[in-house]
Amino acid sequence: MEQLVEDIKLQIIDALNLEDMTPDQIDNDAPLFGEGLGLDSIDALELIVILDKCYGIKLKSPAEGKEVFKSVNCIADYVQKHRTK
């Protein structure tokens, strides 16, 4: 699980071009949107791409991802349960 959390953080940093950010600067439980990382609607769509590309999980819309994308821990939980690759 720890490795998965680390992987997801690196994938987020890479896909969202979070320049100069390291995984330990992202709090596992902090909200990704609004406060916390301050991600926006395009980033939410980009997270959908990460889930598909890295874990074979297909979400249809950002609305479906609302619960999943609450924090890095939430994403890791969801990935562990639903991953197909």
Add this chain to the structure above:
Amino acid sequence: MMRIDATNITSPLGLTTAENYAAVKRGETGLKVMDGCLGVSVRFCVGMFTESQRAALQVDGCSWFESLVLHSVQEALSHSSVQASSPRTLLVIGTSTAGIEELGEVPEKDKNFLTPGLAAQKVARRLGFVTTPLVVSNACISGATAQMLAQRLMEAGHYDAAVVCGADVLSSFVLAGFDSFKALSPTVCRPFDLERLGLNIGECAATMVLKNDGQGEGWHIVDGCLNNDAYHVSAPIPSGDGICRTIQKILTPELKDAMACVTAHGTATMFNDQMESKGIANAGLGDIPTTAYKPHFGHTFGASGVVEPIITMCSLDEGLILPVMGFEEIGVSGKIKVCATAESTSKRTFIKTQSGFGSCNGSVIYSRESWPAPARVEVSYETVRQVSITPESLRMDGADAPVEASGATLVSELYKKYLSDGSRFFKMDLFSRLAYIGTGLLAKDSLEGIAPEDIAILLFTVNGSVLADRKHLSTYTHPDEYYPSPSVFINTLPNVVLGEIAMKNTIKGETTLVMLPERDERLKEMIFAATTAATRPAAVLCGWVDCPAEDDFFAELNLLKIKE
């Protein structure tokens, strides 16, 4: 008076204005559900030409985009006395992506790939135009922007006639991009309806031949207004403030009384229609029928601002307001009167609204009646600040500033040193970064005391977003590696940076990106003068930004202020 002398619509519904209008009136749609399309294996509902239509329209030695423009312009000109070959005739093309797909065929280091400006040049020469064609790329409001540009250049006396063509074609490039935005409806779209599921993409070219002859019967452009709402590059401002201000700026009480209908953008996305309903209602047009044609054509982007007003002109000529096909129950909170069944009217004036990526909005009023011409006063501007950036240098107000890095890294260095504002900077492509940092340096501490609505952006480019285009191509062309990225795709619309700049510096005036076949100072000055004479902003961020390769770019930008 800017008279519309002739028109054409080339769409899957027909190859002339008459064929298209007849099909729309009969309630036909050019949209079809397809399991996979142009190599993208997703279920789409799209407005695409059939193979036989494509074969008939395809011109040897031309891209599909160019072929479509050629047909539309040629057919429109066949109904007009306007001569393409006159040195007083201009061609303006409004497009969001032009023939972008062709890029895949071109080696990366080849500088002579088909930029939108060069594609326009090629089409212009084939049609016999002798003047340099202009391309405006303002996403979904490209059609209105092209008409405004043509109108202003004619008013300024540079041309007697202008051919305005709005065109965009379907390609895996656009399909994959919008697929990643999760904004596509799997069925025929339903603007303003409670059950709307998103938009359909359609391909189309539509043309208006404009003549500045101050006489003659027929439809003409009364006035138009473009602006930026500085809210978000891809999400419309929930209040509809931007579109509302464009309407308010040009709507007089007399025009309102004469208004038959609003021809809305009505893309059928949740957010656009909600926003637009509020904008229309708040501008005082909630009691006039609102119609929209996307269920017939799909969203044709650069073409939509040309094809849709043409359809309304045809319908009002028959005393009809056509309904929004498929509309059943209102699903927006702005109090507007969506036209659910055909209505009759004797009025001959209407407004076309549109909004797009890059937080831009535009409205244009058309009429068959005579209205006083909008005031145009040539005003003078003085350059108050200058910034130029190359891969090796930064010059500000005539003096070299020390830099450490070079190439693309230099642009990031400048951001960290001078702006570092926590924006989406690192998510932008290099073209956008360059424009963002250049205008940011100019605007810093220089725009205080000026109303946001009174500040404009006018940028010129040759290569636009070509680096982002190539990057986007690489995200979906391999079937096993189909992962189009929304943040890469959005940068393929070169005007998106205008939204970023507007948000950063709170700019709510007109923001436009003009693409030319090559760098041309004379045209830039001419467009600047004609634009400012019509809009009279207090301050303008204006200049060139070009970025053909990671290590080959420049920005030369000025902040100009009006002379009292």
